[in-house]
Amino acid sequence: MTWLVLIVRLRGAAPRYRRRVYAALADGGGVAVSGGVWAIPDTVMHRPAVDAAVRHALAGGGDIVVMATTTDNGASHEVFEVKLSERHTAEAEAITGRCTGLAAAAAAGCGRGGLSTDLHALQRDVRRLARLDVIGLEVVASAEAAVARAGNLPAACECRV
Numbered sequence: 001m002t003w004l005v006l007i008v009r010l011r012g013a014a015p016r017y018r019r020r021v022y023a024a025l026a027d028g029g030g031v032a033v034s035g036g037v038w039a040i041p042d043t044v045m046h047r048p049a050v051d052a053a054v055r056h057a058l059a060g061g062g063d064i065v066v067m068a069t070t071t072d073n074g075a076s077h078e079v080f081e082v083k084l085s086e087r088h089t090a091e092a093e094a095i096t097g098r099c100t101g102l103a104a105a106a107a108a109g110c111g112r113g114g115l116s117t118d119l120h121a122l123q124r125d126v127r128r129l130a131r132l133d134v135i136g137l138e139v140v141a142s143a144e145a146a147v148a149r150a151g152n153l154p155a156a157c158e159c160r161v
Contacts, residue, residue, distance in 0.1 A: 002042040003069045003080050004050060010062035017060025029132035031083040039080040041134045042068055061115035077108035081135060091129050098122055099146040124149050
């Protein structure tokens with residue numbers, strides 16, 4: 001897999017631009033490697049995050065240097081994949097935990113709030129994670145299965161988790 005390495009330079013930029021740049025990269029599937037250095041898979045799905053980060057950096061008076069890696073092997077690629085794997089694993093485990101909470105609420109038969117709102121949020125989050133998972137992690141597939149099972153909960157329960 002080819003990666004893009006981004007060097008983010010935002011000296012003197014307003015905090016809101018810094019947050020926007022980092023949020024665009026993090027939400028778009030990038031991983032922080034070290035202070036101001038990010039890596040993101042070089043795929044069509046990840047390009048909008050890079051474009052958004054560059055746009056926000058320029059708006060804040062900073063810039064981003066974007067470099068494509070040239071080989072598919074090497075220690076740097078392993079570091080990027082390990083960091084991405086750790087991040088996606090944590091996100092998938094959080095989604096699975098939220099599904100467990102949703103199932104417990106349904107079993108309790110609560111009558112307040114909106115279970116369907118929570119289910120839609122879970123479905124959105126797992127779709128995003130699956131789309132960005134270029135490694136093919138088993139834990140992401142498990143989170144997808146947990147959300148699918150949560151979709152079969154009794155519709156009568158309206159409990160907010």
